[in-house]
Amino acid sequence: MGNAKFYFTPEPFGALNGASLVTIDLGEALGEMFSDISVEAVDAVSLTGSIQRSVGRTQEIVTIQRDRMVGGEDLAIQFHALQNHLDRGFSVSFAADDDKAYCFPIRGTLNNNSTRVPIYANPFSNFTGISALPTVGDYCTIETSSPAMIQEIVKMQTVSNATAQGGDVDTVNPVRFQYDQPAFMRHYRFYPVLKRPQSDIGQAIVTNEGGRLFSLSIRLVVDYATLFITHPETVGDSGVSIGRSLASSTSAGRQGAGVSLDDLGGSMPRHLRDIGNPSLQGLVSPSNPLLSKGGA
Numbered sequence: 154m155g156n157a158k159f160y161f162t163p164e165p166f167g168a169l170n171g172a173s174l175v176t177i178d179l180g181e182a183l184g185e186m187f188s189d190i191s192v193e194a195v196d197a198v199s200l201t202g203s204i205q206r207s208v209g210r211t212q213e214i215v216t217i218q219r220d221r222m223v224g225g226e227d228l229a230i231q232f233h234a235l236q237n238h239l240d241r242g243f244s245v246s247f248a249a250d251d252d253k254a255y256c257f258p259i260r261g262t263l264n265n266n267s268t269r270v271p272i273y274a275n276p277f278s279n280f281t282g283i284s285a286l287p288t289v290g291d292y293c294t295i296e297t298s299s300p301a302m303i304q305e306i307v308k309m310q311t312v313s314n315a316t317a318q319g320g321d322v323d324t325v326n327p328v329r330f331q332y333d334q335p336a337f338m339r340h341y342r343f344y345p346v347l348k349r350p351q352s353d354i355g356q357a358i359v360t361n362e363g364g365r366l367f368s369l370s371i372r373l374v375v376d377y378a379t380l381f382i383t384h385p386e387t388v389g390d391s392g393v394s395i396g397r398s399l400a401s402s403t404s405a406g407r408q409g410a411g412v413s414l415d416d417l418g419g420s421m422p423r424h425l426r427d428i429g430n431p432s433l434q435g436l437v438s439p440s441n442p443l444l445s446k447g448g449a
Contacts, residue, residue: 155252157183157219160280161245162413163238172413174280177231179369183249185218186342193300211302213375215344217247220368229359229367236358239349244376244414246280249342253291254281256339257319258384263295263332268310270295270328270338271321276383277345280414283317287340294341295328298377303330306341335384346380346414347373382417 159177166172193209222228239245248254257272278285287293287309296304311323322338339345350372358371381387 154182155248155250155254156180157217158248158251158254159235159245160247160254161235161238161243162415163234164241164243164413164415166413172416175234177228177235178251179219179222180224180228181219181222183217184220185216186249187216189214189216208301211299212377213304214350215247215347215373215375216371217373218368218370221362221366222369224367226361226364226367229361232359232369239373240354242348244346244348244379245373246277246345246414247343247347247373248281248285248340250340251281252285253288253340254285254343255287255317256337256343256345257315258386259295259332259336259338260319261386263328263336265329265331266327268324268327269321270307270324272315272319272338273385274318278317280345281343286317287312287315287322292341293324293338295330295332295336295338297332297334297336298381302377303332303336305329307338335381335386337380337384344373344375345383346376346417348376350374379415379417 157179161175162172163175191210191212191214193211195207195209197205197207199205235245246254254277255275256277257275260271260273263270275281275283275285289309289312291309291312292306293309294304294306296302305328307324307326307328309322310325314320315322353372359367359369361367
């Protein structure tokens with residue numbers, strides 16, 4: 154089992170050295186990690202009691218904690234730059250186990266009751282390395298973007314056809330939902346694109362006991378719009394796929410070697426930009442094309 158790690162490309166960066174990857178290695182496993190799901194929804198209830206639900210923005214909120222980090226103050230000070238980076242609205246990737254830091258775009262339609270999942274190349278392999286691959290017994294999250302995100306967890310059964318460049322995997326349990334839109338398969342404890350919620354800005358993510366024992370506690374939210382920019386089947390306003398490649402620790406200063414995590418949004422298609430527009434958040438209407446209607 155690997156260590157818990159944060160990965161980010163500090164913003165701003167200069168033209169001389171370009172975007173480069175910074176990794177913060179906790180040197181140990183996490184103490185605690187859990188997720189909450191925030192769902193904006195409105196129910197319409199008929200006189201007969203029939204319920205129709207309009208679902209808008211769906212967002213996963215991840216809490217990461219490690220008490221009394223073994224790295225001590227030398228590790229704690231590394232989080233100062235990360236906190237500043239996050240408080241200014243930029244992104245970070247996180248893996249609870251760096252050996253499992255993989256995320257693959259799903260290729261084409263994934264039908265419900267299927268046990269074979271076809272995948273494209275991992276767009277985050279520059280960050281996490283090509284050796285981070287699914288293994289038998291891994292739990293993986295399959296998910297679409299918001300609004301009305303579809304999400305489930307499957308267990309890996311056969312992974313021999315999977316490489317960093319794609320392939321396919323077989324699952325123990327069949328896929329429950331129909332995926333007719335771009336979707337990802339990632340290790341369930343790896344999050345490629347996270348941001349800090351506005352309500353937490355300025356709060357210390359590392360605290361100490363007497364200046365000797367240092368503890369980490371941070372909440373982060375998944376940025377689906379930026380994540381799905383890396384999917385080969387995400388189409389921009391021009392109708393051309395806009396999958397992007399990321400900078401690595403060795404690509405700084407090399408033209409065309411990759412972009413920063415937050416530069417991915419520079420090619421964001423209009424419909425995804427609108428989803429992330431604060432002026433649209435909480436807007437629920439049956440005629441709104443950004444919303445999905447379900448029945449219960």
